[in-house]
Amino acid sequence: MITILGPTAGGKTSVAANLAYRINGEVISADSRQVYRGMDIGTGKDICDYTVNETCVPYHLIDIVDAGYKYSVFEFQRDFLKSYHDIRERGCIPVLCGGTGLYIEAVVNGYNLLSVPPNEDLRKNLEQKNDDELVDLLTSLKKLHNKTDIDSRKRIIRAIEIELYLKDHVLNTEDYPQIYNIYFGIKYDRETRRQRITQRLHERLKNGLIEEVEGLLQNGITPDDLFFYGLEYKYLTLYITGQINYSKMVEYLNIAIHQFAKRQMTWFRGMERKGATIHWIDGHLAMEEKIEMILQVMYETENGKPKRQLSRT
Numbered sequence: 001m002i003t004i005l006g007p008t009a010g011g012k013t014s015v016a017a018n019l020a021y022r023i024n025g026e027v028i029s030a031d032s033r034q035v036y037r038g039m040d041i042g043t044g045k046d047i048c049d050y051t052v053n054e055t056c057v058p059y060h061l062i063d064i065v066d067a068g069y070k071y072s073v074f075e076f077q078r079d080f081l082k083s084y085h086d087i088r089e090r091g092c093i094p095v096l097c098g099g100t101g102l103y104i105e106a107v108v109n110g111y112n113l114l115s116v117p118p119n120e121d122l123r124k125n126l127e128q129k130n131d132d133e134l135v136d137l138l139t140s141l142k143k144l145h146n147k148t149d150i151d152s153r154k155r156i157i158r159a160i161e162i163e164l165y166l167k168d169h170v171l172n173t174e175d176y177p178q179i180y181n182i183y184f185g186i187k188y189d190r191e192t193r194r195q196r197i198t199q200r201l202h203e204r205l206k207n208g209l210i211e212e213v214e215g216l217l218q219n220g221i222t223p224d225d226l227f228f229y230g231l232e233y234k235y236l237t238l239y240i241t242g243q244i245n246y247s248k249m250v251e252y253l254n255i256a257i258h259q260f261a262k263r264q265m266t267w268f269r270g271m272e273r274k275g276a277t278i279h280w281i282d283g284h285l286a287m288e289e290k291i292e293m294i295l296q297v298m299y300e301t302e303n304g305k306p307k308r309q310l311s312r313t
Helices: 012-023 073-089 101-108 120-126 131-141 153-168 190-206 209-218 223-229 231-240 246-273 287-298
Strands: 002-005 025-029 093-098 182-187 278-282
Touching: 002 012, 002 101, 012 025, 012 093, 012 182, 012 287, 025 073, 073 093, 073 101, 093 101, 101 246, 120 153, 131 153, 153 223, 182 246, 182 287, 190 209, 190 246, 209 223, 209 231, 223 231, 231 246, 246 278, 278 287
Parallel strands: 002 093, 002 182, 025 093, 182 278
Antiparallel strands: none
């Protein structure tokens, strides 16, 4: 398997699709929000990027659950394995693509995960506590590495529910296939990355992002559910519900996306510290140069012959 990763606004999807086209591959999305139907502009699905030379490159794990659902890393690992085996059985090469580091590591490294069922009695008891009390309880159960688990009240309660469940249950120890994977990362210098993020945000706002979030709210998705998805959906909901004005929404959202990209890079550097080799590629290069650099690594030789012959049939 080939994995294309990198921070947001780096053009990963286009690289993955072009690579898949060249090597008879199919793309598996590793994005924690692109799984949701109706969340298109805010999650950057960029479906048009999967068309290369008038050929639609097959993609997987996009638009597989309804907005409002709380999709988990356990479910992603399960759904990934189905797609991975399906692609391999048809003689194609899986190309994993995304910026959700936890999802990527969970499937490449074969994390042992549990499906944690809802505990309605526990939730009712936790609902009696205020937010500060919930955060204190969660902090007593686990070390908070970032603010993801405390972005919303529902998220705090779910995190507590998971931690309490893990105290009494052992992890799934089913056999997990060994996946030979090569990491490639698309990276820009910090200033260019910031410019790309800001430019993309304004383009999305002009191209229907506000209307997308309004539609989700009109279709019954609650503001708290949209807060769960963070970034665009959190700040657009605050704007639409009148809690902040347009200029503040743009300002806060722009800052939040920059911070998110920084956290993504921190995660990827952490992967490298743990032993992962990521072949970083300059985002400024032309697409053909990027693909050739990837192919060069893939075509490393043994005894003067390619390790694997990859081509589009």
